[in-house]
Amino acid sequence: MNALNIQKGATSHSAYDLRDPHSQVEESHTLAVLVENEPGVLARVIGLFAGRGYNIDSLTVAEVDHTGHRSRITVVTRGTPAVIEQIKAQLGRIVPVHEVHDLTVEGPSVERELGLFKVSGKGDKRVEALRIAEIFRANVVDSTLESFVFEMTGTPAKLDAFAELMQPLGLIDLARTGVAALARGV
Amino acid sequence: MSRVMTGAKMVVEALRDQGVDTVFGYPGGAVLPIYDELFQQNDITHVLVRHEQGAVHMAEGYARSTGKPGVVLVTSGPGATNAVTGLTDALLDSIPLVVISGQVPTFLIGTDGFQEADTVGITRPCTKHNWLVRDTAQLSQTIHKGFHVATSGRPGPVLIDIPKDVQFAEAEYVGPKQIEPATYQPVRKGDINIITQLVELMEKAERPIIYTGGGVINSGTGASQLLRELVDGTGFPVTSTLMGLGAYPASGRNWLGMLGMHGLYEANLAMHGCDLMINMGARFDDRITGRVADFSPGSIKAHVDIDPSSINKVIHVDLPIVGDVGHVLEDMLKVWKSRGRKVNSAALGKWWEKIEGWRSKNCLAYRGSDTIIKPQHALERLEALTKGRDRYITTEVGQHQMWAAQYLHFDQPNRWMTSGGLGTMGYGLPASIGVQMAHPDALVINVAGDASWLMNMQEMGTAVQFRLPVKQFILNNERLGMVRQWQQLLHGERYSQSWSDSLPDFVKLAEAFGCAGAVVRDPADLDAAIQQMLDYDGPFILDVLVEKHENCFPMIPSGKPHNEMLLGEADTDGAIQSGGAVLV
Numbered sequence: 001m002n003a004l005n006i007q008k009g010a011t012s013h014s015a016y017d018l019r020d021p022h023s024q025v026e027e028s029h030t031l032a033v034l035v036e037n038e039p040g041v042l043a044r045v046i047g048l049f050a051g052r053g054y055n056i057d058s059l060t061v062a063e064v065d066h067t068g069h070r071s072r073i074t075v076v077t078r079g080t081p082a083v084i085e086q087i088k089a090q091l092g093r094i095v096p097v098h099e100v101h102d103l104t105v106e107g108p109s110v111e112r113e114l115g116l117f118k119v120s121g122k123g124d125k126r127v128e129a130l131r132i133a134e135i136f137r138a139n140v141v142d143s144t145l146e147s148f149v150f151e152m153t154g155t156p157a158k159l160d161a162f163a164e165l166m167q168p169l170g171l172i173d174l175a176r177t178g179v180a181a182l183a184r185g186v
Numbered sequence: 187m188s189r190v191m192t193g194a195k196m197v198v199e200a201l202r203d204q205g206v207d208t209v210f211g212y213p214g215g216a217v218l219p220i221y222d223e224l225f226q227q228n229d230i231t232h233v234l235v236r237h238e239q240g241a242v243h244m245a246e247g248y249a250r251s252t253g254k255p256g257v258v259l260v261t262s263g264p265g266a267t268n269a270v271t272g273l274t275d276a277l278l279d280s281i282p283l284v285v286i287s288g289q290v291p292t293f294l295i296g297t298d299g300f301q302e303a304d305t306v307g308i309t310r311p312c313t314k315h316n317w318l319v320r321d322t323a324q325l326s327q328t329i330h331k332g333f334h335v336a337t338s339g340r341p342g343p344v345l346i347d348i349p350k351d352v353q354f355a356e357a358e359y360v361g362p363k364q365i366e367p368a369t370y371q372p373v374r375k376g377d378i379n380i381i382t383q384l385v386e387l388m389e390k391a392e393r394p395i396i397y398t399g400g401g402v403i404n405s406g407t408g409a410s411q412l413l414r415e416l417v418d419g420t421g422f423p424v425t426s427t428l429m430g431l432g433a434y435p436a437s438g439r440n441w442l443g444m445l446g447m448h449g450l451y452e453a454n455l456a457m458h459g460c461d462l463m464i465n466m467g468a469r470f471d472d473r474i475t476g477r478v479a480d481f482s483p484g485s486i487k488a489h490v491d492i493d494p495s496s497i498n499k500v501i502h503v504d505l506p507i508v509g510d511v512g513h514v515l516e517d518m519l520k521v522w523k524s525r526g527r528k529v530n531s532a533a534l535g536k537w538w539e540k541i542e543g544w545r546s547k548n549c550l551a552y553r554g555s556d557t558i559i560k561p562q563h564a565l566e567r568l569e570a571l572t573k574g575r576d577r578y579i580t581t582e583v584g585q586h587q588m589w590a591a592q593y594l595h596f597d598q599p600n601r602w603m604t605s606g607g608l609g610t611m612g613y614g615l616p617a618s619i620g621v622q623m624a625h626p627d628a629l630v631i632n633v634a635g636d637a638s639w640l641m642n643m644q645e646m647g648t649a650v651q652f653r654l655p656v657k658q659f660i661l662n663n664e665r666l667g668m669v670r671q672w673q674q675l676l677h678g679e680r681y682s683q684s685w686s687d688s689l690p691d692f693v694k695l696a697e698a699f700g701c702a703g704a705v706v707r708d709p710a711d712l713d714a715a716i717q718q719m720l721d722y723d724g725p726f727i728l729d730v731l732v733e734k735h736e737n738c739f740p741m742i743p744s745g746k747p748h749n750e751m752l753l754g755e756a757d758t759d760g761a762i763q764s765g766g767a768v769l770v
Contacts, residue, residue, distance in 0.1 A: 022502070036369070039318065040306060040307075040310065040318075043307070043310060044310060047310055047311055051311050082498065082502070085498060086495065086498070086499055089494045089495035089497070089498075089499075090495045092494060092495070093339075093340075093493060093494065093495050094315075095314065095315040095335055095370050096315075098369065
């Protein structure tokens, strides 16, 4: 009996009604979690991921509304569609969590990450590193005769690509902020 | 009117304003100011426990039997860590609790001070929410917020950690009505469109089943009434999880009995063969579903739950309804009535015939004995001798718990207190004390096993001190019965550490605690012994020496679907493969 021909797995709290809930393909999703800026709130969010065995690929957090005591946590996570739905529902029931947005499915969004890359080298390698940095529009924020620190903002993929190119040119240290993301438009 | 007072006084004031009449607790250095305030008032009764775990289970029993939040007061460090098991238990079974713990003064936090523990850190994953209050000015509203969070949406335990200097400092008291509206406001009403779709399915369903859980009880007695109206109106069969027993009366004509691992054959087969499953406030726990891939393969599934994270967590459902069971039931009934109270009567008749066929297997039958007391028989006699009384039952965890769920019958909600989700041995005795505190004149019986009962037996002292006539009905098989059963079925009959050696003499133990006890070993004496327990005016321990190797059936072995139940010993040969042993 399936008189109403209901879509399997259709859920009212999901923006993804037509996804196959039984799919075993892992997807990457960027979640924006707006939370009350109270002590321990980040521990609650991280503890949820650790305790229930979910992945965190990237995580950023900062206060975004001082008077309203709101912080924004941006999490990039991976999982099957069912796991992603469960992560969102679990986040939503944390008491100081006000909103959970899945930027990956809620329409177009922009994602940016900042990276600092320390590259050490002499001679040709040093020149090549500077040349590639220019192509990538990276800024030199520190320089010695034997090293540069480049600063670059871009998508995580762009930072990955830059790091890969710098590897043979003497990349010795790397710091990345993790992804910050916002939906496009209003 | 400005009401400036110390933090300690605020705690008592806030509890009073929240209508609290009973607090279960244990004093210590970091809560002394609060105990000093409790000493100077008469509105709130403090029950002095013997161990903080007992306090939390008592509060659970109190909460589960009244629908009101249970309140616990413990000190810092070990006081708080001892409360952790109870908090986790309450979280898994959705029991509203407000636990107040003392903490070392704010200026000592982080210095490994005496009896310092990171209580909010330790209890973060085992509470619905918790707070460390660093400022007395925030204390009263935090307590009011705590009560709101514990009791709204899916209920659960909260913890409020109060450093000692915050208890001494003064600030203005804020009453529950003066605080700003809470931002935590879970949805209560279900989506009427999906409810209407569900009613349309109900009208056509050929093999429907209603599967209820603890959510119906948590929703309040009104929800149980509405459930009865819906079930009796539609004629649908109804089954329940362990946590939901009593929401629909066991004496009702549509009652199939409990479902799940040790549920009734007819209930599990009906779940497996249904074409429309309506889950009301249950959560597709692994004790219920068995092998998920083969769970009720041919049915459309509707799930009503106030917690969105329960939906599609284990079983994918077709009609998800986020909302309070009571509200949804009300809407379902309204829609169903307005559309003319239709059901597919012809098909329902056939469905019931099929169910009666399964029922005729008489899955709870067991081999009786004239020489030794069978645990099932003991419970049947307890049921018979307490019938018609307003009876509250608590249990420990194990075989006796499952037998109690199978052989005792509940016609009202809030009469059955058991540790379902966490399976906490040692729950029943303190829970019975909490229930008795809330219902001083009621008959409260803890159905226990010998091993579980010992885990919190120190609380007999609490029962005696407060003259709480709780009846401890111990089915004593000198074994960890459920462990032994699994070792027999899954671990090659190697009974590793599953017997109770050096058990105390329970009758002498009762005397030592200052109450009464008796032992019974002959089936012929059983009724008289139960009657003696019931008639005694005070706490009583009845040590029922039962068959030592009885197994609990029916049973769905771990990793098996509903239609592969074992009905008795004869079914067990080769029925359980080693693969099931990795599951719990």
